[in-house]
Amino acid sequence: MDFGYPWWLSYGHTAVAVPALLLAWAGWRRGWSKWLLAPLCALALWAGAAQAVVLLVIRPDVVPPMPTASFLASGEGRVLDIGAGTGRSTIMLLRERPRARAVASDLFGDSFDHHFGHGGSPQERLMRNLRAAGVADRATVATADMRQLPFAAGEFDGVVSAFAMDHLNREGSAQAVREAARVLKPGGEFLLMLVYNEPWARFSYGPMISHGGYRGGPWWYGQLREAGFEVAESGTQPLTMWFWARRK
Numbered sequence: 001m002d003f004g005y006p007w008w009l010s011y012g013h014t015a016v017a018v019p020a021l022l023l024a025w026a027g028w029r030r031g032w033s034k035w036l037l038a039p040l041c042a043l044a045l046w047a048g049a050a051q052a053v054v055l056l057v058i059r060p061d062v063v064p065p066m067p068t069a070s071f072l073a074s075g076e077g078r079v080l081d082i083g084a085g086t087g088r089s090t091i092m093l094l095r096e097r098p099r100a101r102a103v104a105s106d107l108f109g110d111s112f113d114h115h116f117g118h119g120g121s122p123q124e125r126l127m128r129n130l131r132a133a134g135v136a137d138r139a140t141v142a143t144a145d146m147r148q149l150p151f152a153a154g155e156f157d158g159v160v161s162a163f164a165m166d167h168l169n170r171e172g173s174a175q176a177v178r179e180a181a182r183v184l185k186p187g188g189e190f191l192l193m194l195v196y197n198e199p200w201a202r203f204s205y206g207p208m209i210s211h212g213g214y215r216g217g218p219w220w221y222g223q224l225r226e227a228g229f230e231v232a233e234s235g236t237q238p239l240t241m242w243f244w245a246r247r248k
């Protein structure tokens, strides 16, 4: 599977660690001052450790684990993935809930090709990944703006949105949360996952991955409540803040 995330998210630290180490080694051979060598060694050490954290803990280019067993515990139902992108969240859902069906929706706009472009149309790339994961027979693809979803009220048993609603500004995010509530049946479930600068992410990426960070948990919690959700669980996992909510 190719989720098309930029290479530096997964391997950028190696591109820092190796030159820093080589330069420190060359400098040591030539007798550079310790004031020059010490920061180079520190940079190489941090970049090496951060690379290990990215590959072993954060794993940005791998299907994330579903953060809670409570979401769609019945294991079945029709679920809308909002901002499905190249399919990581749809695959997470369909693998972990093997009787569920999904509509994988995305705007598939210009930024999609810019950030997630590796051959074929965005919809083809998404379907390719769903086929490779063996879940394509339970999924359909729809082009949809999350701020104005082209679905009827109460159409879905569940909604998933992973690392997508925090791409929008406050007004857009609030609209998207309200739309998620509208398309859910009463009692329907919403799993919202957002990029979160938790300690592993801060150590590895510093302030580089900050979308959503400015708003924080209480802001999202407030939007969910205003849209008519009851938040039943919330928590964090590497790179992720998540909420499991039910439509009242």
Ligand SMILES: C[S@@+](CC[C@H](N)C(=O)[O-])C[C@H]1O[C@@H](n2cnc3c(N)ncnc32)[C@H](O)[C@@H]1O
Pocket (backbone or CB within 6 Å): 003, 082, 083, 084, 085, 086, 087, 088, 089, 090, 105, 106, 107, 108, 109, 111, 112, 144, 145, 146, 147, 161, 162, 163, 164, 165, 167
């Ligand atoms: C970081 S990707 C997340 C993809 C996937 N959910 C995952 O977990 O890897 C964010 C996605 O949100 C989509 N997106 C951004 N604005 C959108 C909008 N207004 N409506 C629908 N999708 C949008 C982008 O096209 C992109 O595919």
